[in-house]
Amino acid sequence: xxxxxxxxxxxxxxxxxxxxxxxxxxxxxxxxxxxxxxxxxxxxxxxxxxxxxxxxxxxxxxxxxxxxxxxxxxxxxxxxxxxxxxxxxxxxxxxxxxxxxxxxxxxxxxxxxxxxxxxxxxxxxxxxxx
Numbered sequence: 001x002x003x004x005x006x007x008x009x010x011x012x013x014x015x016x017x018x019x020x021x022x023x024x025x026x027x028x029x030x031x032x033x034x035x036x037x038x039x040x041x042x043x044x045x046x047x048x049x050x051x052x053x054x055x056x057x058x059x060x061x062x063x064x065x066x067x068x069x070x071x072x073x074x075x076x077x078x079x080x081x082x083x084x085x086x087x088x089x090x091x092x093x094x095x096x097x098x099x100x101x102x103x104x105x106x107x108x109x110x111x112x113x114x115x116x117x118x119x120x121x122x123x124x125x126x127x128x129x130x
Contacts, residue, residue, distance in 0.1 A: 014050030016057045019043060025066075036068045040085075048093045056093040058100075062086070064109075077117035085109045 025038030041063035047053040064085035071078045087107040091100035 014047045014053055016045040016047060016053070019045060032071055032073045034068075034070045034072075036066075038066050040064050040066070046093075048097060048099055056096075058093050059090040061088045075119065078115070080114045081112070083109075083111045 019042070021040075021042040023038065023040045025036055027034065027036040029035075042060070043062075044060045045057040046060065047055070047057055062085055064083060066083035067081070069078075069080045085108075087109075089105045089107070091103055091105070094100040095103040
């Protein structure tokens, strides 16, 4: 999380305390079929000014779920993926400084994708992404 900040260039850390992240998943494979279901999340407390890491912080709490089904047959290859992530934001530091137009907010993200390949070679598959 320090990319593009003064911390990356040798400045001070702009995260407050512990900022946990988790990822857990379950997977099952049977023959040419596999299924994965997982969960992920993070809680970050961020100072709005990395050159002065003191005072109130902005808090971001994310959690989500993802899944994947894959069939790698001798002729047909299919992959279906889906993920949902919810983020709540509390601009406790940036809002009073004018860095945010609202004191609280959220973000919801849904991503669905799929690919399909024909023939034994995967280097030139026919693909459909939605």
